[in-house]
Amino acid sequence: MSRRRALGLASALGLTPLAATACAPASQASSAGGAASATASGVSAASAASGAPGRAVGRAPLTTDAKNRIVLLGTSGGPPWWNDSHREGVSSAVVVGDKYYLVDAGDGVGKQIKKAKLGAWDKDMRGPLDALVAVFLTHLHSDHISDLYNILGTGLQNGVAIPDRVLEIYGPGNRGALPVNYKGAKIPADQVVNPANPTPGTRETIEAMVKTFATDFNDRIIDSGYPPPRDFFTGRDIVLPAELVDDPNGDPHPSMSPVEVFEDDRVKVTATLVQHAPVFPAFAFRFDTDTGSVTFSGDTGPSENLVELAKGSDVLVHEAIAAEWVAQRHPEPRDAAAEAEYQHLIGAHTTIEDVGGIAERAGVKKLVLNHLVPGNWPVEKWEKAGANFSGELVISEDFDAIAIG
Numbered sequence: 001m002s003r004r005r006a007l008g009l010a011s012a013l014g015l016t017p018l019a020a021t022a023c024a025p026a027s028q029a030s031s032a033g034g035a036a037s038a039t040a041s042g043v044s045a046a047s048a049a050s051g052a053p054g055r056a057v058g059r060a061p062l063t064t065d066a067k068n069r070i071v072l073l074g075t076s077g078g079p080p081w082w083n084d085s086h087r088e089g090v091s092s093a094v095v096v097g098d099k100y101y102l103v104d105a106g107d108g109v110g111k112q113i114k115k116a117k118l119g120a121w122d123k124d125m126r127g128p129l130d131a132l133v134a135v136f137l138t139h140l141h142s143d144h145i146s147d148l149y150n151i152l153g154t155g156l157q158n159g160v161a162i163p164d165r166v167l168e169i170y171g172p173g174n175r176g177a178l179p180v181n182y183k184g185a186k187i188p189a190d191q192v193v194n195p196a197n198p199t200p201g202t203r204e205t206i207e208a209m210v211k212t213f214a215t216d217f218n219d220r221i222i223d224s225g226y227p228p229p230r231d232f233f234t235g236r237d238i239v240l241p242a243e244l245v246d247d248p249n250g251d252p253h254p255s256m257s258p259v260e261v262f263e264d265d266r267v268k269v270t271a272t273l274v275q276h277a278p279v280f281p282a283f284a285f286r287f288d289t290d291t292g293s294v295t296f297s298g299d300t301g302p303s304e305n306l307v308e309l310a311k312g313s314d315v316l317v318h319e320a321i322a323a324e325w326v327a328q329r330h331p332e333p334r335d336a337a338a339e340a341e342y343q344h345l346i347g348a349h350t351t352i353e354d355v356g357g358i359a360e361r362a363g364v365k366k367l368v369l370n371h372l373v374p375g376n377w378p379v380e381k382w383e384k385a386g387a388n389f390s391g392e393l394v395i396s397e398d399f400d401a402i403a404i405g
Helices: 003-012 035-039 045-050 109-115 148-152 154-158 202-212 214-224 304-310 323-329 336-347 352-362 379-388
Strands: 068-074 091-096 099-103 132-136 167-171 233-237 259-263 268-273 283-288 293-296 315-321 366-373 392-395 401-403
Touching: 068 109, 068 315, 068 366, 091 109, 109 148, 109 154, 132 148, 132 259, 148 154, 148 167, 148 202, 167 202, 167 259, 202 214, 202 233, 268 304, 283 304, 293 304, 304 352, 315 323, 315 352, 323 336, 352 366, 352 379, 366 379, 379 392
Parallel strands: 099 132, 132 167, 167 233, 293 315, 315 366, 366 392
Antiparallel strands: 068 091, 068 401, 091 099, 259 268, 268 283, 283 293
C-alpha cells in the first residue's frame, strides 16, 4: 500500500492530524510568585479531588502565559512506583509557540501530555502528539524511556502520524562495551542479555521496538490505513568525537565542550556528557529560544561539563537525590549487592547538599529540582537545596509550567 493511499484512508476515517495546533497554556495565571510559592505544600481543591487513594497530593502546579515555557510532565525519579506519591515518571516538554519538544519519556508521559493540554489535546485521535517536533533522550535507563513506545506506537491514534513529518528521536549511541561496576567487575558471561548486541543505542533500540510490535504495526497498516513506522518516526544517535567514546569504562565522563544536536526555526539544542556511570553515554541538554534558555541535567553526579553547558541559562532543571534516604535504605554493614547500589546512587546522582552549588556556579536564575529520588520525600527536605544558591529554587510538581526567559 502506498503512503499516499494509507494517508488517504486515514483521512477517510477522520484521522488526518492537524498540521499546526496551538499548545494551550495551562492557565492564565502567572508563575512569577517567587521561591515561596514554588515550594509551598498547600493542596488545591481540584488537585485533592483528582488524587487517587494512597497517592499524596502536592501543591497546585505553577502556571504561566509565556509563549515559551517548560512543562514538567513527570517529576519522579527512578524505576520504583513510589508509595504515597502523586508523581509520574520523568519527562518534560519544552513549549515554543505552538510546538513542543520532549525530554525523556518516563512512565505515563502520553496521558500527561494530554492532561497538560499540549497540541490538539481536545481532539480524540488527532492529538496531542500533532504538535510534537522531536524527542531527546538523556540516556536509556528504563525510567526515562519506559513509555517511549506509547509515543511511537499508541501514538498512531494520538496524532504522531502527520503527513510529511518524520518525528526524530535523539539520544545516546551504542555504548560499544559492556559496563563494569564500581570495582571494575564485569557481568558474568552467562548472565549477559542479548550477547550479540548487549548495549544498543537509540537508533537500534527504536528499530528493536518496531520489530517487537510488528504485529500491531502491520495490523494498523492493513486494517486502518496507517503508514509504516519508517514514514513517521526514526531514531538518531547523537554523534560524538571518537576520542570521547573510546573508553566508556575507564573514562565515562570525559571533559568536553557542548556539541550541537538539533536546530530549527524555534530552538537550538546542544548537549554534553554527564556523570552517570556505568551508564554511557549520558547527556544533558540545553534549549536556546528567542526568549531565553533552559538546561536539563539528565541523571548525573556533579559535572563540570554540565556547569559549562548551563552557563547563563534562565532555568536549570536538575535531578536530585536524598543522601539521607540512601543511607537509610542501605545501612552499614552492606553486602556486595547493597554496596553496589549504594555506590551508584551516591556517585551517579546529585545530592540535595550539592545541587545548589552547581546551579550557583552555572550562574542560572532559577533552579528546578526534578527527577526526585525518592519520589515521596517530604518537600521541606528538598528545600535545603537552596542553602548554596542565590537564585529562585523550585521543588517541582507534575504539570508545573515555567517561563523560559
